[in-house]
Amino acid sequence: MKTGLTLRAFVLVAAMSLAPLSAPVFAQGTPSGKNPTADSVNEQALFKQNSKITGRISIPDGKAATLEQPQGREWRGFHEGWMPWIGAIAILGMVILLAAFYFTKGRIMLEHNEHSGRKILRFNSFERFTHWMTATCFIILALTGLNYIFGKRLLMPLIGPDAFSTISQWSKYAHNFLAWPFIIGLCFMMAVWMADNIPNRIDWEWMRAGGGFFDGKHPHAGRFNAGQKLVFWIVTLGGLLMSISGIMLLFPFAALDINGMQIFQGIHAVIGVLFIAAMLAHIYIGSLGMEGAYDAMGSGEVDLAWARAHHDLWVEEQQAKTASGPQVPRRPVPAE
Amino acid sequence: MARMKFLCDSDRCIDCNACVTACKNEHEVPWGINRRRVVTINDGMPGERSISMACMHCTDAPCAAVCPVDCFYTTADAVVLHSKDLCIGCGYCFYACPFGAPQYPRVGNFGSRGKMDKCTYCAGGPEADLSEAEYVKYGANRLAEGKLPLCAEMCSTKALLAGDSDMIAQIYKERVIKRGYGSGAWGWRTAYRETVAI
Numbered sequence: 001m002k003t004g005l006t007l008r009a010f011v012l013v014a015a016m017s018l019a020p021l022s023a024p025v026f027a028q029g030t031p032s033g034k035n036p037t038a039d040s041v042n043e044q045a046l047f048k049q050n051s052k053i054t055g056r057i058s059i060p061d062g063k064a065a066t067l068e069q070p071q072g073r074e075w076r077g078f079h080e081g082w083m084p085w086i087g088a089i090a091i092l093g094m095v096i097l098l099a100a101f102y103f104t105k106g107r108i109m110l111e112h113n114e115h116s117g118r119k120i121l122r123f124n125s126f127e128r129f130t131h132w133m134t135a136t137c138f139i140i141l142a143l144t145g146l147n148y149i150f151g152k153r154l155l156m157p158l159i160g161p162d163a164f165s166t167i168s169q170w171s172k173y174a175h176n177f178l179a180w181p182f183i184i185g186l187c188f189m190m191a192v193w194m195a196d197n198i199p200n201r202i203d204w205e206w207m208r209a210g211g212g213f214f215d216g217k218h219p220h221a222g223r224f225n226a227g228q229k230l231v232f233w234i235v236t237l238g239g240l241l242m243s244i245s246g247i248m249l250l251f252p253f254a255a256l257d258i259n260g261m262q263i264f265q266g267i268h269a270v271i272g273v274l275f276i277a278a279m280l281a282h283i284y285i286g287s288l289g290m291e292g293a294y295d296a297m298g299s300g301e302v303d304l305a306w307a308r309a310h311h312d313l314w315v316e317e318q319q320a321k322t323a324s325g326p327q328v329p330r331r332p333v334p335a336e
Numbered sequence: 337m338a339r340m341k342f343l344c345d346s347d348r349c350i351d352c353n354a355c356v357t358a359c360k361n362e363h364e365v366p367w368g369i370n371r372r373r374v375v376t377i378n379d380g381m382p383g384e385r386s387i388s389m390a391c392m393h394c395t396d397a398p399c400a401a402v403c404p405v406d407c408f409y410t411t412a413d414a415v416v417l418h419s420k421d422l423c424i425g426c427g428y429c430f431y432a433c434p435f436g437a438p439q440y441p442r443v444g445n446f447g448s449r450g451k452m453d454k455c456t457y458c459a460g461g462p463e464a465d466l467s468e469a470e471y472v473k474y475g476a477n478r479l480a481e482g483k484l485p486l487c488a489e490m491c492s493t494k495a496l497l498a499g500d501s502d503m504i505a506q507i508y509k510e511r512v513i514k515r516g517y518g519s520g521a522w523g524w525r526t527a528y529r530e531t532v533a534i
Binding site: 080 | 353
């Protein structure tokens with residue numbers, strides 16, 4: 001009995017001493033009490049403060065601390081809704097444009113007075129190596145890149161999911177690895193050609209003359225005319241944007257958070273398809289579109305008379321540099 | 337068929353991480369891959385809440401939409417699964433997933449990802465149910481054995497609920513009515529465009 005009382009008293013004392021601590025949780029309505037859910041976080045309130053919900057995580061994977069990022073749905077909307085259209089319009093639009101040009105104006109042919117039989121070196125072997133290394137990488141990067149957007153829509157129905165997956169797996173490796181020689185090639189191209197591609201007054205004149213496309217007269221041009229300079233700067237700026245965004249994607253989450261990754265993927269994809277469209281025009285004019293243009297990057301040598309017609313200021317410069325270099329007489333010289 | 341979902345009652349979750357451990361153990365998930373995780377919001381502050389999060393098996397799943405090789409599929413129970421044979425490890429599903437569910441083993445060069453791994457709702461993969469190949473790639477297939485996901489089954493406070501959408505919503509609703517409060521079905525609005533109406 002006595003022990004029973006003592007025990008009861010002890011329990012009472014213990015309960016009283018605990019009461020202030022437990023009050024906020026159990027004693028709702030008391031003046032000192034606190035509604036346990038008054039400050040509790042809830043999803044909707046958190047989304048009002050922030051576009052995503054982030055907390056603390058006890059694993060080393062930092063990106064796991066993001067509980068919810070509804071922006072994923074927006075990225076999905078961009079990637080599946082907008083991107084195929086942007087890509088299709090940019091690339092097919094360029095193909096249609098070039099086809100229209102080819103079928104209305106035809107090839108730009110050499111004029112008969114652009115053939116002297118004598119050659120001048122336009123691009124040395126290092127320049128050609130750099131061009132073709134970058135170009136090869138570019139074409140593979142472009143095709144494997146387009147596979148990410150159009151593969152499942154165009155190729156997969158034809159060859160089935162298993163073969164398509166195998167191709168895509170190798171495409172991914174090719175895309176990841178060939179990015180590096182592409183970047184190196186881009187740096188080389190900037191090193192060897194940037195000085196000759198600084199825009200100047202002559203380019204303005206060349207642009208005003210429409211590059212001679214319409215009247216057939218050749219405006220003055222240095223080593224590169226304004227159109228070629230434009231290609232150089234498209235490649236340089238496009239290539240740099242692709243390289244920077246690509247490196248961010250190659251090292252996911254190294255420098256960016258989830259939203260950064262989404263934005264950089266978007267930049268990479270949009271610039272990528274525009275870059276491809278621009279390069280289609282470059283490929284066209286360098287091969288099918290203009291007779292003799294391919295030789296400059298093929299053998300590296302062009303006909304001196306052609307060079308004089310298209311790049312007169314450059315030829316003069318080269319001839320001034322090397323008195324012993326290839327000379328072309330201004331008018332036919334009788335054979336002696 | 338049922339519409340399987342998870343629901344984490346964050347007013348009950350005590351951040352014990354047993355769901356995470358159970359998942360890792362049940363499926364022999366390798367180091368660095370976390371199919372389930374517990375995130376604590378407002379850690380150490382009044383109103384702190386912990387939420388156990390894994391793949392929510394979304395309706396019209398964004399991961400499936402962005403996959404460049406279409407390796408995802410949805411089962412009759414509305415569980416979103418994928419084929420590791422088709423997956424190329426591009427990482428798109430992680431960008432699209434609102435819940436950070438897809439995980440990638442780091443293999444090879446640079447930040448290169450291996451084949452994606454994520455919560456399967458303990459429902460295996462495209463291989464034959466309960467086969468060795470299925471276990472090696474995707475872990476246990478408890479659903480085929482008539483069991484629910486282990487994370488929810490062993491949750492000590494029954495904070496994490498798994499099962500048919502209507503049933504777990506009903507359980508949660510009753511709880512909220514009885515105790516008088518609830519911070520909602522986390523992620524439901526984003527995953528299913530709906531929430532539990534109380």
